[in-house]
Amino acid sequence: MAPLVANYYLTYRCNARCHFCNIWALEPGKEADFETIKHNLQDLRRLGVKYVDFTGGEPLLRQDVGQIYTEAKRQGFYTSMTTNTILYPQKAKEIQGLVDFLNFSLDGADAETHDHSRGVKIFDNLVESVKIAKSLGEFPVLNHTVTAQNYERIDEVGELGKNLGVRVWLNPAFTAHEHYNSNKNPTPQMVAAIEATAKKYKNVGYNKAALAFIEAGGNDTKNPRCKAVDAVIAISPNDELLLPCYHFAQTGVPIQGRLYELYRESEEVENYRQSQGKLKVCEGCTVWCYLIPSFFMGVDKYWWLNQVTYASEFLARKRFLQRA
Ligand code: SF4
Numbered sequence: 001m002a003p004l005v006a007n008y009y010l011t012y013r014c015n016a017r018c019h020f021c022n023i024w025a026l027e028p029g030k031e032a033d034f035e036t037i038k039h040n041l042q043d044l045r046r047l048g049v050k051y052v053d054f055t056g057g058e059p060l061l062r063q064d065v066g067q068i069y070t071e072a073k074r075q076g077f078y079t080s081m082t083t084n085t086i087l088y089p090q091k092a093k094e095i096q097g098l099v100d101f102l103n104f105s106l107d108g109a110d111a112e113t114h115d116h117s118r119g120v121k122i123f124d125n126l127v128e129s130v131k132i133a134k135s136l137g138e139f140p141v142l143n144h145t146v147t148a149q150n151y152e153r154i155d156e157v158g159e160l161g162k163n164l165g166v167r168v169w170l171n172p173a174f175t176a177h178e179h180y181n182s183n184k185n186p187t188p189q190m191v192a193a194i195e196a197t198a199k200k201y202k203n204v205g206y207n208k209a210a211l212a213f214i215e216a217g218g219n220d221t222k223n224p225r226c227k228a229v230d231a232v233i234a235i236s237p238n239d240e241l242l243l244p245c246y247h248f249a250q251t252g253v254p255i256q257g258r259l260y261e262l263y264r265e266s267e268e269v270e271n272y273r274q275s276q277g278k279l280k281v282c283e284g285c286t287v288w289c290y291l292i293p294s295f296f297m298g299v300d301k302y303w304w305l306n307q308v309t310y311a312s313e314f315l316a317r318k319r320f321l322q323r324a
């Protein structure tokens with residue numbers, strides 16, 4: 001089965017200062033030029049990938065972001081972007097109609113909470129971005145990460161989405177080897193809060209498979225559900241194939257124009273394919289960027305819950321969009 005998704009990291013630069021992320025503090029490295037990205041997109045198509053999530057860092061910091069999305073659409077990809085919205089008002093027209101799934105990150109329903117989490121004053125900019133996006137015929141979704149610190153206030157986020165006339169997507173904060181919220185999450189309470197909010201607000205969605213998976217304790221290295229290497233191709237800004245995943249990349253293999261051959265034939269990829277989900281860092285992992293694409297592979301209860309989630313979310317978005 002062909003890999004489903006490319007998680008394409010365009011840059012590790014960021015203009016926000018989120019307290020839960022260290023990307024913005026890293027030394028900015030070299031970034032691949034447009035021609036390199038174009039060639040990799042051609043190889044991704046040859047490999048059967050249909051969906052590219054251009055991510056970062058903040059993807060809108062790339063000067064050629066419009067050119068990259070135009071090329072991805074020209075090659076027939078579905079595309080997505082998650083942005084902190086700082087540059088969205090300036091770049092909105094450049095990327096108009098090129099991003100199929102446009103996500104705006106939201107940490108709290110008011111300026112104080114959101115700006116405190118993001119480390120910069122951007123809440124008003126976010127609200128403005130929603131208005132601009134809608135006026136351009138886009139369908140932005142507020143992407144809200146639910147954490148141990150904010151789960152008691154998800155209602156307010158649902159209300160904000162309702163007032164702005166957009167959908168809200170609730171992502172439980174992922175856990176991963178001694179990082180992020182790890183075992184600090186009060187899982188049953190967070191799960192209950194997510195389910196209750198989605199029941200109350202028609203504009204709120206969440207992934208049922210993800211909730212079931214965190215309730216079960218995440219990835220089990222003895223019986224791994226993660227298929228990071230089979231399902232996802234992760235590419236770094238400096239043109240490396242990240243194995244087995246971005247978050248715990250143990251290896252970055254220089255691509256140098258041979259992504260197709262590397263992914264299909266190299267020993268490195270094959271070795272990580274054999275060990276995906278089985279490494280020490282994989283125990284209890286719920287890194288959704290890899291787990292959710294994995295749920296599309298192999299039929300089990302997560303496969304079913306994932307299918308139900310996306311079928312109903314698609315319908316909800318259509319219904320919601322028609323009403324908005
Ligand atoms: S906007 Fe995203 S990449 Fe930038 S600091 Fe925040 S979480 Fe990290």
Ligand code: SF4
Nearest residue numbers: 226228245282285290
């Ligand atoms: S379980 Fe998958 S996503 Fe998590 S660290 Fe292992 S390979 Fe990466």
